Structure formats: C-alpha cells, structure tokens
Amino acid sequence: MNRLDAGRRSAVRTRRNARHRLTVLLLVAVSLVLAGAFPAEGASGSSPPGRNDRQLQAALDRVVAAGAPGAILLDRHDGRTTRMTSGLADMATGRRMRAGDRFRAASQMKSFTAAVVLQLVQEGRLGLDDAVDGLLPGVIPHGYGAGVTVRHLLANSSGLFDFGDDPRVLEPYFAGDLGHVWTPRQLLDIAFEHAPLFPPGARYSYSDTGYFLAAYVVEAVTGNSFDHELRRRIINPLGLRDTSLPTVAGIAGRHAHGYIVMGEPPADLDITYLYPFAWAAGGLTTTVDDSATFFRALFDGRLLSPALMAEMKTTIEVDDSDLPSRSGLGVQRWTPCGVAWGHSGNSPGYLIYTWISPDTRHETVLMINEDPQSLEAAAATAYIDLLNRAYCSR
Template identity: 35%
Template sequence: MLARPTSRLVARRTLRAPLLGATATAMLAGAAFTGPAARAPAPDRAPDHSAARAAMETMVRSGVPGVLAEVRVAGGPDDGRTEPRTEPRSGSHAGSRTGDTRSHPGDHVWHAAAGVTDIRTGRPRRPAEHIRIGSLTKTFVATVVLQLQAEGRLDLDDTLESRLPGLVRGHGHDGSRITVRQILNHTSGIYNYTEDPRLARRFFTEEFLAHRFATYPPRRLIGAAMAHAPLFPPGTGWSYSNTNYVIAGLLIEKVTGRPYAREIERRIIEPLGLRATRLPGTDHRMPRPAGRGYTDYSAGAGARRHDVTELNPSQAGASGEMISSVGDLNRFYRALLRGRLLPARQLAEMRTTVPVDRTGSMAYGLGLIEWRLSCGTTVWGHDGGIQGAVTSVTATGDGDHIAAFTANAHGDIDHRALVEAEFCGSGQVGSRPLLPLLTSGSRP
C-alpha cells in the first residue's frame, strides 16, 4: 500500500467487457455462492519449484533479509516427498533456507524460505508467520462491495455523491461524476493521498520513525487528497490511488451501518476460517508468530536498515491495513477465483479490466490485477507494500496453481521475478522490472 507506483503510468481510456454468466440474485453475506470448477487431472509428478527457489535466494543475496513462499497446485501427486531442510546458523543472514513439499488432500503444497525473519537473531522464516499485506487488503474490500451489489444494496454505477454526500469535493474533485466502479478500478482520477508531499515525507522518509504510531482517520487522508487537483476527468484514464479504497471503506460503513473491518470479518474471514487474518485498526502490534520488518530510507552500501515492525496501520486504512499469512492469502484468493465468495456476475465484474500501461502485460479489474507473463500464462491476484513488508499473490484463473510470496523489507523490492520463476520456470532479479509493479516502488 504505502508506496507509490514506480513511474507515472499512462492514462488510458476505460474499457468495459460484457458480464459473464447469468445475473445473480441477492444472497446472504458470506455464503458459498457457486460450486468449484472442475479440477484438472492430477499430474504424474510433483511440480518443479527450482526456479522459484533460485529467485528467492538471489533476492536474499541482493540484500533482502528474508523471503517466504507458499505454493499450492491442485491435483498434485500424493508422493509425500519432503525437500531436505537446512537450518541457518546463528547470525547467518544470506543463503539460509528451508523447504518443505507436502501433499494435502487434492493439493501439492510447497513451503519455502530463504534468508531470515530477524537479522539480529538469525531466526529463519516460517510459513505460519503473520505478515502485513498492504494493498492485498484492496481485494478484500472490493469483494465486500461486490457482495453488497449482489444483495441489491448498492450499484457499481452509483455516484459517490449519492452515497457519501460532500466527501469528494475540492480543487476540481466532484463526487457527483465519480462512480463506485471507478474507485474500485482506479479510473476515478482522484489524487493519491500518499503522493501528498507532507504525508509522503511522513510515510517514506526517516520522518516516519517519529510518527509511526500516529493515527490517521480516513477523512483526514481523503482530505489530504482533496487539497490537490484530480489527475484526470473520471473514466478517461487510469492511475493507482490509495484514496479510492479509503473511500470504499467508508462506503461499506455507510451502506451496512457497520465498520468495513467487521464486514470483512463476517463475510470473508470467518466463513473461510482465515485464522491468521485480521484488521488491526490502530493497533501497532503484530500477533505471534511474526517476524521483523525492515526499511531502508536511503540507497547505497552505507544505508541504515530500520526495524519498522510495529506501526499504526491507520496510515493505510481500507487501502492496506490488513495482517495475514501466506497460507490464508492462498485460501482467500483461491476461494475468490473459484466463485465461493461472489456470484458469477459479480466475479465477472471484478475480472473486467482496464489497461495499466502500454506494454499490455498488466490490467486492473475491481481490486484484482491481471498479469500476462513472458511465457504466455495469465495470472490473477494483487501485490502490496507497507513499511517492512512486500507481498504478492498470483494464481491461474481457476485458482488451481496459486503462489504467495512475501519479503520482510520495503523499498525497491520486485516480486515479479518470483512470479515469473514459479509460473514460467524462469525469472531474473535485477534492476530492470519484468512487469509493472503497482504498489511497491520508489520513495520520494
């Protein structure tokens, strides 16, 4: 969440694809709406994750303290094989690794770690760790908004002014011209509050250390955005704006009469049994087990690494406050893509995308990113960054092959090599990005 795009992305016209499937009727919140898609035949051997393993270790050698992964492949063989496990020596930071390949009923599951979760003690990373997930929060928020649409309680073409009167006004912003759909797919033109110079200094420089426990009410963040001109007229371009999802959180509260956090809990977290997933609000603490999170505020060999594990996540709010685990994230995105959380019509709306850049390698739906990889595979998911962590989840369209990666550092961390390695068998960690990364980028 709290990082800006690596470059100003080209404004593109909004594209609308037709809905897929029949219109869904309003249903009870949190229900399983559709059955799972038919599974592919089980492969005769375990999937190969060696390229992903190599990419993780390269990332650690480049300076990231630790990388953690969970990959699930449906229909995997029941071979029960386990990779050799190597524990790091005390104080060993780079090159320490763990790996575990297991067969769960109907799934091949691969857990892997490189580097450490705590640079002081040398403790290795573990799959059960709680992690800050940043902008992956947006997919949870968009799912609730689409559930409310399915229940007939709002429409994606409702204007913000009709739902939240007076909230989006100032310096050319006009909520009467911006729809719910446009805040979910970032075509609203609303200024990104994390680009506000004063807030950017507090979030992305050493000034953060003096304000890490400060509380930022949603309307304060939105007010910072309203102090600037919009980026473009609504629906005429695309630009990633965290403000959009802070507004979406208030929209959920207005429609339901309950905090958006409670709606995510009762509609998603509780039905799916996501035991590591929570919305901390203003609580700065991390639940156990958890590792440490680090940020460098300057580049170069002499850069000081700061432990930023504890922070008040209200700076992100509905755009990126959540805590989860790699296992919970895979369960959530697989359930979403397989239709357990949304009716067919709403899932099709979520997967109706607009172009993000000129390359055509990435498009954005409603809280969901579509990546087109170098090998021709298309994956869906989201990425997210907040101080101390960068995380991504990507999956094939049916959810059969799904991968969650997280690094315990924030800054110019690029997970695209990991995604390419897992789904295409190749990936290079370096300064040249393989794909545009939305939410983890340069600091001011």
C-alpha cells in the same frame, strides 16, 4: 536529511503507484541498524521434495543471498501445496523465517475491500454505477469529484487525488513519529484539497483515496463498521485466522520484521512498527496461506456470483507497474505464461505477489521482508525470476 533521504522523499511525490509510494514512510526515524547472514530453511509440503522443489528452494535462497533478509514461497499445483522459507524473520535475534509468519500485505487489501463492496452489489443494496457523492452525503465536499461512481473507485479510474501524494501525510514519519495516527477522514480531507486529476473513467491512476471512499460506502449501506463487514463476510467464513485489519502499530502474533536499506554506508533498518494508516486500501496483515486461501475462494466463485466476477475481471490498462499488467475491480491480471490473476502488495518493509490461474488449480504466493525501493537490482531480478519459475512450472 542526507541526499539519499531527500531523493526518496522526492520519489514519493512523483511515483503514483502506491506499491512504490508507500515504501518511504519512515526513512530516518528508526535507529536500529543491523546486518547479518541469512541461512536457509528447508521446504515442507504434502509429499517428499522432488527435483522441482529443490530448484525452487535454490531460487528462493538466491533471492535472500542477493539481499532480501528473508522470504516465503507458497506454491500450489493440482492439489499439492509446497511451502518454502529462506533467511531471517528478525535480524536482531537471528530468528529464521517460518511459513506461517505474518506480515503486512499492503494493497492486497484492495481485493478484500472490492469483494465486500461487490457482495453488497450482489445483494442489490447498491449499484456499481451509483454516484459516490449520493451514497456518502456530507463526506465528499459539494461538487468535488462529480460523476465518480462505485465502479470508478474500485477500478482506480476515479481521477481523485491520492492523499499519499501530499507531502503532509509523510511529515510525521520523516520526523520520527512512526506511531503517528492519521484517521481515514483526515486523509480524505487532505485529498479533497486537491483538484481531481482527470474526469472520472478517463484513464487509470492508482488511488488509495478511492478505496477509503469504497469502505465508507460499505459503512453507509450496512450501518456497520467496515472492519465488522470484512470479518463477517470474508475473514470468518474463509477461516482466515491470521488475517486482520489492525488499528495499532504492531503486528499481532509471530511475524516477519520488515526492513529498508538506508544511510551511508547503507544498512538495514527495522521498520516493522509503523501505524497502518492505509486502512481499507492497504492496512491488511496476513500470511501466505491466508492470502492463497482468499484468492482461491474469490476466483473459484465462493464469494461472488459469475456476473459479479465478470465485472471484477473487466480490466483497463495499467501504465505504472513494474510488471506488465491490467487492472480490474480490486484485482490485477498478468500474463507470465497464460493468465495469472491476483494482486500485489508493497508496504514499508514488505513485498508480496499472489498469482492464481483462472481455473484456480495453480497458485503462487511470494513474500519478502525487504522494501522494494531499497532492494538490490539482483534481488529484484531473482524475485521476479522465482515468481515466474514457480507459477509457470506446471
């Protein structure tokens, strides 16, 4: 393993934010090294492109020119939706990015999982302050994580060790087995070998372990699989035809390939086909339209009652985010120009942010198919600049 690989592996063990941690799973496993140019595709929307559209397209092209293989922007303001693309979805074939291409949405999955759990709270089938070990007899070792509640799981304040910080989780991928299957129970067992980081509720610490347990709570309360409840409560009612929680390494349908820059000299590696072991914490595949539809439905009150939305939007301080934010129950809150709700997602080879205004009239979704850990600083700056420019241009 070269110094670059070793450095990334070390970074995995020290950065607790899953948006950064999940980006290094495959490293030297992929043999296809590619490079190419990134032509832009134009904008499409509900009305002819105007001056602001041209500015946004130029900004999207700058993200690609700075190093991202491809990008998709969905921008919705006061009923008008514009979709723009730039660059490539597949560097091997030269296939251009399309607005409907699917991709891995990573931790945006947490918002879906939280919505399912809160619907069960709304139905009186469990309480936010119910003890998790009481809801999941036999799943959590006796005495482990005493005092952890459902609220702690969703708020990332449980203190439970995040299984992804154990180097054993990554070993199969470092060894080249991208299709290695970790079951949720195996990953929980790894987490439970480590002492909790702090007493429940003491502070914030991103934890996929907590969202696995939240999904197990759903299964225990309903008697159905988590995937069944996700489809019945969220995906099917909202008509999210391009959203799923896969249990195979591939991405169904037309999709954007994901890339990471590795090696000496640096080159793009295709890391698309990794087993989605992040499950209820980050296994989602979706499109920009489906992401926008879900967050709009969530924040305009179609999924949860006002009382439960108030609980979801009760935030705590986040201390490990690139962009200053606060964390609610499965959602994030930013203040780029007023308030923006939503969630970010960082999966190997992909980065997505969805921002939506409190009145749901304004929404921006921005996805690139480059791993943020290997993204050039200029491209990262261009990404954040475009996210702010699109959302705040109203």
